[in-house]
Amino acid sequence: MSKQIQFKGASEMPEISISRGHMDWNKTGAWRTQRPFYEDKTAPCNAACPAGNDIVSFIQKINQGDVEGAWSLIQEENPFPGVCGRVCFHPCESKCNRGQFDEPIAIHALERFVADFASQRSKKVEKISTQGKEKIAIIGSGPAGMSCAYHLARLHYPVTVFESQTLAGGMLRMGIPSYRLPKDVLDREISNITSLGVAVRTGVPIGEKIQVEALNDYQAVFIATGAHLSRGLKIPGEKGRGILSGLDLLKKINLTGKAKVGERVAIIGGGNTAMDVARSVIRLRKKATILYRRSTEEMPAFEEEIVEALEEGVKIRYLVNPIGIKEKNGLKRLECLRMELGEKDESGRRKPEPIPNSNFFIEADSIIVAAGEEIETSFLPKGIGKREGIVLTQMDGRTAIEGIFAGGDVATTQRTVAYAIGSGKKAAMAIDCYLRSKNSEEAIRQILIGDGPSLSIFRYLNPGERPRNSHIVDFEELNMDYFEPSKRQGEEKRPLRERKKGFGEVTSTLTKEAALREGERCFSCGTCNECENCYIFCPDASILMREGKIFHQVDYDFCKGCGVCFVECPRRAISLEEEAR
Amino acid sequence: MKKVITGNQAVAYGAILSRVDVVSAYPITPQTTIVEELSELIASGRLRTKFLKVESEHSAMAALIGASTGGVRCFTATSSHGLAYMHEMLHWASGARLPIVMVNVNRAIGPPWNIWSDQSDSLSQRDTGWIQLYCENNQEVLDTILQAFRIAEWGKLPVMVVLDAFVLSHTSEAVEIPPLEEVDQFLPPYLQEYAIDTREPMTFSVITTPEYFLEFRYKIQKAMEEVPQIAKKVDEEFKSRFGRGYGAIERYGKEGAEVLLMTSGTVTSTSRIVIQKLAEKGVSVAGIKIKRFRPFPSEEIYEAIRGAKKLAVIDRNLSAGVGGIFAQELRASLYSREERPPVFGFISGLGGRDITPELIEESIRYTREHPRPEEEILWLGLKR
Numbered sequence: 001m002s003k004q005i006q007f008k009g010a011s012e013m014p015e016i017s018i019s020r021g022h023m024d025w026n027k028t029g030a031w032r033t034q035r036p037f038y039e040d041k042t043a044p045c046n047a048a049c050p051a052g053n054d055i056v057s058f059i060q061k062i063n064q065g066d067v068e069g070a071w072s073l074i075q076e077e078n079p080f081p082g083v084c085g086r087v088c089f090h091p092c093e094s095k096c097n098r099g100q101f102d103e104p105i106a107i108h109a110l111e112r113f114v115a116d117f118a119s120q121r122s123k124k125v126e127k128i129s130t131q132g133k134e135k136i137a138i139i140g141s142g143p144a145g146m147s148c149a150y151h152l153a154r155l156h157y158p159v160t161v162f163e164s165q166t167l168a169g170g171m172l173r174m175g176i177p178s179y180r181l182p183k184d185v186l187d188r189e190i191s192n193i194t195s196l197g198v199a200v201r202t203g204v205p206i207g208e209k210i211q212v213e214a215l216n217d218y219q220a221v222f223i224a225t226g227a228h229l230s231r232g233l234k235i236p237g238e239k240g241r242g243i244l245s246g247l248d249l250l251k252k253i254n255l256t257g258k259a260k261v262g263e264r265v266a267i268i269g270g271g272n273t274a275m276d277v278a279r280s281v282i283r284l285r286k287k288a289t290i291l292y293r294r295s296t297e298e299m300p301a302f303e304e305e306i307v308e309a310l311e312e313g314v315k316i317r318y319l320v321n322p323i324g325i326k327e328k329n330g331l332k333r334l335e336c337l338r339m340e341l342g343e344k345d346e347s348g349r350r351k352p353e354p355i356p357n358s359n360f361f362i363e364a365d366s367i368i369v370a371a372g373e374e375i376e377t378s379f380l381p382k383g384i385g386k387r388e389g390i391v392l393t394q395m396d397g398r399t400a401i402e403g404i405f406a407g408g409d410v411a412t413t414q415r416t417v418a419y420a421i422g423s424g425k426k427a428a429m430a431i432d433c434y435l436r437s438k439n440s441e442e443a444i445r446q447i448l449i450g451d452g453p454s455l456s457i458f459r460y461l462n463p464g465e466r467p468r469n470s471h472i473v474d475f476e477e478l479n480m481d482y483f484e485p486s487k488r489q490g491e492e493k494r495p496l497r498e499r500k501k502g503f504g505e506v507t508s509t510l511t512k513e514a515a516l517r518e519g520e521r522c523f524s525c526g527t528c529n530e531c532e533n534c535y536i537f538c539p540d541a542s543i544l545m546r547e548g549k550i551f552h553q554v555d556y557d558f559c560k561g562c563g564v565c566f567v568e569c570p571r572r573a574i575s576l577e578e579e580a581r
Numbered sequence: 582m583k584k585v586i587t588g589n590q591a592v593a594y595g596a597i598l599s600r601v602d603v604v605s606a607y608p609i610t611p612q613t614t615i616v617e618e619l620s621e622l623i624a625s626g627r628l629r630t631k632f633l634k635v636e637s638e639h640s641a642m643a644a645l646i647g648a649s650t651g652g653v654r655c656f657t658a659t660s661s662h663g664l665a666y667m668h669e670m671l672h673w674a675s676g677a678r679l680p681i682v683m684v685n686v687n688r689a690i691g692p693p694w695n696i697w698s699d700q701s702d703s704l705s706q707r708d709t710g711w712i713q714l715y716c717e718n719n720q721e722v723l724d725t726i727l728q729a730f731r732i733a734e735w736g737k738l739p740v741m742v743v744l745d746a747f748v749l750s751h752t753s754e755a756v757e758i759p760p761l762e763e764v765d766q767f768l769p770p771y772l773q774e775y776a777i778d779t780r781e782p783m784t785f786s787v788i789t790t791p792e793y794f795l796e797f798r799y800k801i802q803k804a805m806e807e808v809p810q811i812a813k814k815v816d817e818e819f820k821s822r823f824g825r826g827y828g829a830i831e832r833y834g835k836e837g838a839e840v841l842l843m844t845s846g847t848v849t850s851t852s853r854i855v856i857q858k859l860a861e862k863g864v865s866v867a868g869i870k871i872k873r874f875r876p877f878p879s880e881e882i883y884e885a886i887r888g889a890k891k892l893a894v895i896d897r898n899l900s901a902g903v904g905g906i907f908a909q910e911l912r913a914s915l916y917s918r919e920e921r922p923p924v925f926g927f928i929s930g931l932g933g934r935d936i937t938p939e940l941i942e943e944s945i946r947y948t949r950e951h952p953r954p955e956e957e958i959l960w961l962g963l964k965r
Contacts, residue, residue, distance in 0.1 A: 019784040
């Protein structure tokens, strides 16, 4: 403490009492009973992303104006942002906390923006050295196979992908029409993967010239052959001429840009394949009618797909079940039964039951069956183990045969692109663990996002970096005082008339301005975005800054633990715990 | 440039012309439009002033105490319950010798709930060490704010500028707006002797033992005693520059009048008319307007009343158990004097009731007709 000055009287004294000493000695932090600390938590979008994208972080990068940084962040987890931004069913958006406030963030649109923006700047990945590590074979070049190849290459393994078709991409190339996913977007992202050093051998069907068992050169094999066999209707007349499977039609159009179908096309099924087929038929200037045995509620196709199909003139007849196909003078007559919905079945949907004697006929020139897909099993090595039509795997993708892993559609009934990408990533880690004799299940548990099953390979590669509590921040934990309603930025759609003319892309990428506006809407749940509320509100000036930025540390010498920072943080990036006594 | 503006707009003009650095205020009727005017100007970027939003008047004053300690010019406005809520901080501002200027729009304090004019709010704060200046019209409001900053920064004491609710705050009058360049000449930028400087940390208003506390209070009293001289010089300079001066008090009407009527605020304007009318009829009455309440202008008043037989005071306030506060202050200031004419203490117009020409005339008649007041408190217009 400073020395005291003695005054003889008022005339010597200053106007006010001033001490040249200070109060630094009085460490008021000692009064604290609870302690605030910075701790990033998990956003619900991130936990909901099957591909494990760090959504909050990449949106923050957009908001900072660093779109290429955003691209690099997505690439940490997922080599297909251009694909996912277009075709993913975005479960992230259904979980977005902003949905409880006004409308969820258009995450898919932002991801697409980032991917397209990065490609404009010719954002390329560089070749990675793969010397001295074990060789790995991947069967199938769809999203699961290529995701696995990508991450294995980043782990420095030499990878060869075997593809039966002449072009890589699997279902992304064969099954998805180019008005949803243009081929150049797919080519660009596949070439990013091959430029890492991944070899793709196309036109090599495993099981014909080469058997899985013959891949002895390779220390591990990942089977990602997908599910591309059409599940039949098992009704009389199904094998007749002019009756095609939905996937076969899509493949033909995707490879040649055209296909022959009759004037009136009946499409049987209610999934995304049925929608893709119907909308492709419209683009071939033919009439498309979808026949579905349940009602619109139970339809497995994504809502946006259904809406766009109806806009384009696709007719959907619900509660109709074909029971036989007859042909007369090239005209097909589809005998159907009317259905009604009964009790819920094991899928949670109401079971359709036929109404007796309700038989009627629908006439069509072509019939396309799109009632689900099954996996090809003929090439699978003996003893691999199957159950309910899929290859049986452990949590990490291991099959019953040592060194053989499986993922994507062949090993699940959750047949989405994002899931396939996630399972390829998980298999890459599991293969690394297997070859390095590490416990893969333990490793996976360490890097789960939220409660899983999504996981972060970034954390596997960089343990301890960007730590994040697995707690998923829910809406109630956010402070809504700091947000105002704002409109979700939608993607522009091409006019209906133009859409129907060909296979050009329906929606367009957000402009930079729209993307920035949309990015600004993000609550950044659980992740500090330097809003400085803590700094502004702290009554003890105990929020430390370094070079003008929040330093994410609290000055515990003086923090009295009032908790204002914790309450005023709009996004729960600060935690509060009781002080150890 | 002349503009027709309300008293509250005159307040805002005063603050703008004074180039205040920081405004912090909390809205309360009838002060609200002052804060609206200033905050809108600041939000639009036309006024380069920092506006601190706060959750109470207590915080508004606390914020200004901090800002003023930092060496910048600070302004706020409040009224009634808002002023009462600030009470603790008012002592702090004066004790810390901070030249904050605050406008108080005179309003009654509830209950019963009342939003109209009454001086009980500002006079309740008479012992907080603030200079208090009362205004009669909108021009005086604007001019007084400009003078207040000069006085405050010179005397190192905070100043409260007071105007009547609605009668001034929400009533428009023609007001001469002095040019900014002229005001800049009159009111130079504020320089603080003990401003906060992070390079040389200090602790302000630290605990002071009984050994020195008395001396600090003595210094505040001495500072208050210097205010009449400072205010006089400021007023003279203002008058030479802008042509308008106000003094601590203003004696008006004919010389040598037997009865003098003392008022403050807008009642003075009504009194001027009544007194002129009576004087024309040969009644020996003149008026005194009291502008400065703190420090109380004892000398100026004594000079002005010499030779008068009786003093009448109309108080628009009540210190229950004693009476009108102006009358009490006047009695106290005369006690040690040679000439001590009787003081007739009238109370009228509480809670915004009009003090009509008839009531003023009644007070003068009573004073003339009685050698001494029959009661300590003489109620004007009371419905018994």
